[in-house]
Amino acid sequence: MAQPLPDCALTMSHQPQISLYTGGLAETNAYFLKLDDGWLAIDAPEGAAAAVAENGLTVSALVLTHGHWDHIWDAADMVEKFHCPVYYHRDDELLCTNPDVMRDFGLPAKLKPVHAARFLAQDNTLAVAPYTFKILHIPGHCPGSICLHEEQHGFIFGGDVLFAGGVGRWDLPGGSESQLISGIRQKLLPLPGQTVVYPGHGPDTTIGEEKRHNPYLR
Numbered sequence: 001m002a003q004p005l006p007d008c009a010l011t012m013s014h015q016p017q018i019s020l021y022t023g024g025l026a027e028t029n030a031y032f033l034k035l036d037d038g039w040l041a042i043d044a045p046e047g048a049a050a051a052v053a054e055n056g057l058t059v060s061a062l063v064l065t066h067g068h069w070d071h072i073w074d075a076a077d078m079v080e081k082f083h084c085p086v087y088y089h090r091d092d093e094l095l096c097t098n099p100d101v102m103r104d105f106g107l108p109a110k111l112k113p114v115h116a117a118r119f120l121a122q123d124n125t126l127a128v129a130p131y132t133f134k135i136l137h138i139p140g141h142c143p144g145s146i147c148l149h150e151e152q153h154g155f156i157f158g159g160d161v162l163f164a165g166g167v168g169r170w171d172l173p174g175g176s177e178s179q180l181i182s183g184i185r186q187k188l189l190p191l192p193g194q195t196v197v198y199p200g201h202g203p204d205t206t207i208g209e210e211k212r213h214n215p216y217l218r
C-alpha cells in the first residue's frame with residue numbers, strides 16, 4: 001500500500017517503499033519510489049514539487065504517465081529543483097512541450113513546458129536500481145498513456161488507464177474507448193492477479209480484483 005507523505009514508517013528492505021502525494025483540482029496521485037539513489041517520481045500534479053522538497057526527498061528521475069495537465073502541472077518545477085531527467089511517451093510530446101493546446105479542455109492555468117530526456121515506448125525497459133520497469137503503451141485515455149510494470153516486485157504505476165472499479169475517460173482529444181479497453185485486456189489483465197496497481201486517481205487495487213469486479217471489463 002502506498003503511504004501518504006510524510007512517510008516515516010520503517011519498511012522491510014525487500015518491499016518497495018512508495019510514498020503517495022495527491023493534489024490539484026483533479027486530486028491527481030503522484031508516487032515516489034525509493035531507489036538505491038534518490039527517488040523515482042511518477043507524475044507531477046500541482047503541489048508535488050513543494051511536497052517532495054518539504055519531505056526532504058531527492059527526485060532522481062520523473063516519469064509522466066501521460067501528458068494531461070493534472071499530471072504534468074509541477075513537472076517543470078521538479079526539473080528546475082532537482083535537475084532530474086523526464087521520461088514520457090513520444091505521442092504526448094505536444095501536450096508536454098506545449099500544454100496550452102489543452103486550454104479548451106479544462107486547463108485552468110498556464111503551465112511551463114517540459115521536455116523528455118528520453119521517450120518511453122512499448123516494451124522499453126526503464127532500469128532504476130533496484131527496480132526494472134517494462135513499459136506498456138496503452139492509448140485510449142490519452143495517446144501517450146503508459147503503464148510501468150515492475151514484474152519482480154509485482155506492481156504497476158498505471159496512470160489514468162485502469163482505476164479501482166473504473167477505467168480512464170476516453171472523451172478527451174485522442175481518446176478511444178475501444179483502444180483503451182482492448183489495451184487493458186491485452187496488456188494488463190494477463191498479468192498475475194496479485195499485481196498491485198497504483199493509479200493516477202483514487203486508491204490502489206490489484207489486477208485480480210479488477211479482472212473480477214471492474215464493470216468496464218466484463
Ligand SMILES: [Zn+2]
Binds near residue numbers: 066141142160
Ligand atoms: Zn489523464
Ligand SMILES: [Zn+2]
Binds near residue numbers: 026201
Ligand atoms: Zn488524471
